Amino acid sequence: MACCVAVGCSNRSDRKDLSFYRFPKDPERRTLWVQAVCRRNWNPTDYSRICSKHFISGQKSNNPLSPDYVPSLFAHTPTAERRVKKREAVDSEEPTKKSRTKSNQTEIISAATALLDLSGTGPNSGTADDNDQGEEVDLYEEEVCQADLPGEEETGVEAQTDLSGADIDTLSSAVQKLTSEKQLLTDQLKIMDLSEESFKDNDEKTKVYTGLPTFVSLMTVMDLIMPCLRKPNSALSPFHKCLLTLMKLRLNVSMLYLSYVFRVHYSTVAKTFSDVITFLNIKLVPSTVFWPERDQIRSTMPQLFKATYPDCVSILDCFEVLTEGPSYLETKTINSSHYKSHNTMKYLISVTPQGLINFISKGWAGRTSDRLVTESCGYLNNLAPGDAVLANKGFNIEDIVALRGARLIVPVITKGVKQLPHGEITESKKLLSVRINMDRALGNLKQKYPILQSTFPIKFLLTDQAVKMSTLDKIMRVTCGLCNICDSVMPCN
Numbered sequence: 001m002a003c004c005v006a007v008g009c010s011n012r013s014d015r016k017d018l019s020f021y022r023f024p025k026d027p028e029r030r031t032l033w034v035q036a037v038c039r040r041n042w043n044p045t046d047y048s049r050i051c052s053k054h055f056i057s058g059q060k061s062n063n064p065l066s067p068d069y070v071p072s073l074f075a076h077t078p079t080a081e082r083r084v085k086k087r088e089a090v091d092s093e094e095p096t097k098k099s100r101t102k103s104n105q106t107e108i109i110s111a112a113t114a115l116l117d118l119s120g121t122g123p124n125s126g127t128a129d130d131n132d133q134g135e136e137v138d139l140y141e142e143e144v145c146q147a148d149l150p151g152e153e154e155t156g157v158e159a160q161t162d163l164s165g166a167d168i169d170t171l172s173s174a175v176q177k178l179t180s181e182k183q184l185l186t187d188q189l190k191i192m193d194l195s196e197e198s199f200k201d202n203d204e205k206t207k208v209y210t211g212l213p214t215f216v217s218l219m220t221v222m223d224l225i226m227p228c229l230r231k232p233n234s235a236l237s238p239f240h241k242c243l244l245t246l247m248k249l250r251l252n253v254s255m256l257y258l259s260y261v262f263r264v265h266y267s268t269v270a271k272t273f274s275d276v277i278t279f280l281n282i283k284l285v286p287s288t289v290f291w292p293e294r295d296q297i298r299s300t301m302p303q304l305f306k307a308t309y310p311d312c313v314s315i316l317d318c319f320e321v322l323t324e325g326p327s328y329l330e331t332k333t334i335n336s337s338h339y340k341s342h343n344t345m346k347y348l349i350s351v352t353p354q355g356l357i358n359f360i361s362k363g364w365a366g367r368t369s370d371r372l373v374t375e376s377c378g379y380l381n382n383l384a385p386g387d388a389v390l391a392n393k394g395f396n397i398e399d400i401v402a403l404r405g406a407r408l409i410v411p412v413i414t415k416g417v418k419q420l421p422h423g424e425i426t427e428s429k430k431l432l433s434v435r436i437n438m439d440r441a442l443g444n445l446k447q448k449y450p451i452l453q454s455t456f457p458i459k460f461l462l463t464d465q466a467v468k469m470s471t472l473d474k475i476m477r478v479t480c481g482l483c484n485i486c487d488s489v490m491p492c493n
Contacts, residue, residue, distance in 0.1 A: 020049040021060050032070045194261070196239045210246040211448045213486055218246075221485070224287075225279040235264045236272060244269065245276040249479060252450040274471065280481070281467070281474040288481035291358045291382045302490060305353040308430050309409065311388040314358065315351045315438040316379075316395060318370055319445075320344040321472070322455040342366075345461070347476055348373050350382075351441045353434075355490030357480045358382075362473050363461075370395050380404055390435050411435075437490050444489045449479040 023044060024030045037044050044050075052058045054071035061068040163171075190198065199206050203214045212218045222229075222242045229238035236244065244258055255273070259266045297313055305312055325343045344366030350359035361377035374380065374397050383389070385405025391397070398408040411428050446452050452475075460471040469477075 019052040211250045224283040228279040249449045277474045280478045285477045285481045288484045313387045316391040319347045355488035360480045440489045
C-alpha cells in the first residue's frame with residue numbers, strides 16, 4: 001500500500017525514483033516518527049509507508065545524532081477549516097506578525113544539509129553509514145527538524161515590534177529594579193526562614209533562637225525526645241515543635257506571637273509547649289542535671305578552689321521567680337517574698353565548682369525559709385562525710401549539714417560586731433572570691449533564658465498529678481539542663 005497517500009505526500013509521480021520506508025519497529029523511534037507525522041494531523045497505521053522526500057538527505061538514517069533519524073520535511077497545505085482557525089488565532093493574539101518567505105525555509109534546509117555533510121551522513125558524504133548507531137543521545141526533540149515546527153510554518157507569521165530605543169531602555173531599567181527587589185525579598189526570607197535546613201552550618205542563628213551553642217547540640221536535644229514528637233496528622237513537624245519550645249524559653253515571646261510565626265492556632269502552640277516541656281523534663285533533665293562523683297569533681301576542679309576549698313562539692317543558693325498573685329489573701333501572703341516584695345516561687349539550686357548545676361528542687365512559696373526548703377527538698381541526701389558546702393549567710397543549716405558528716409562554710413555575720421579578727425577577715429575574702437561563681441551561674445541562667453525574668457501566670461503553678469510537678473517546676477529544671485549543655489561561666493583556672 002502506497003503510504004504517500006496515508007501520510008499526505010504530494011510527490012505521487014516519479015515513484016520509481018523514490019524509496020519507501022516502513023515505520024520502525026523500535027518503540028522509541030516509532031514514537032518519534034509518529035509524533036513527526038501526527039503534527040500534520042495525519043494518522044499512520046501499521047501498514048503505512050513514508051517516502052524518501054520527507055528526509056533531508058533523501059534517505060533515512062539510523063544514527064540518533066542525524067537529522068534524518070526521523071522524517072522532518074513536510075509540505076502539507078492545511079485544509080480550509082484549519083486555515084480559518086489559524087487566521088482567527090493570529091488575528092486575535094499576534095496581529096503584528098508577517099508571513100515567512102520561502103527563502104527562510106530554503107536556508108533552514110541548506111543549513112541542515114550542511115550539518116549532514118559535516119557529520120558524514122549526508123548525500124555528499126562518502127562515509128555515510130545508516131546502520132551506525134553512535135552514541136545514543138536523545139537530542140531529537142530539541143535539535144532535529146527545526147523547519148518542521150507547526151507553530152511557525154502553519155501560521156506562516158513571525159514576530160516584529162514597534163518599540164523604540166527609549167522604550168527598550170525604560171523596560172530594561174524596570175526589569176533591573178524588579179530583579180534587585182526580588183533579590184532583597186529573597187534575602188529577607190532566608191533570614192526569617194525557620195526550616196531545619198536554615199539552621200545547618202549556622203551556629204549563630206541556633207544560639208540566638210535556642211540558646212544552645214551549636215546546631216549539633218540542638219539536634220542532640222531533639223533526638224532525645226524524637227519518639228515522643230512523632231504524631232500523625234500533626235500541624236507541626238518534630239523539629240518545629242522542639243524549636244517552638246526553645247524559642248519560648250529563649251526569647252520569652254507570647255504564645256500568640258508564636259502562633260503567627262509557625263502559622264498554627266494559639267491552642268496548638270500552648271499544647272505543643274506543654275507537651276515538649278514535659279518530654280524534656282523526662283528525657284533531658286536526668287542526663288544533664290545530676291550529682292557527679294567526688295573523684296570527678298576533684299579531678300576537674302578549678303585551681304582557685306583547689307587552693308582554697310579542695311573539699312567543696314556544692315555552692316548553695318535559692319533562686320526566686322515572679323508569679324501572679326492568687327486571689328485568696330492567705331495564699332497571697334504565703335507566696336509573698338521578703339526579698340522581692342512580690343509573689344514568688346523559691347527554688348534551691350546547687351552548683352559544682354566547675355559551674356555545673358547538680359541539683360534543682362521543686363518550687364516552694366516565696367515566704368518559705370531557706371532552712372525548711374533545704375531540709376525538705378532532698379538535697380541533704382547527696383552529701384557524704386568530708387564534703388564542704390558553700391552557702392550564703394542566710395542559710396542557717398550548719399547543724400543539719402553536720403548530721404551528714406559534711407561542713408557548711410558561710411560568710412561571717414558582722415551585724416553588731418565593730419571589728420573582726422584578722423583571720424576571719426581573710427577567710428571571708430577567700431570565701432567571697434569563690435562564691436561569686438554562684439552569682440555568675442545564676443546570672444547566666446537568667447540571661448540565657450529570659451523567660452525566668454518574667455512574671456508567670458497562676459496556671460503555670462498547677463501541679464501535674466502524673467509527675468507531681470507544676471509547669472513552672474518543669475521550666476526551671478529544663479532551663480537548668482539546657483544551661484549545663486552550654487559552656488560554663490566558671491573560670492577554668
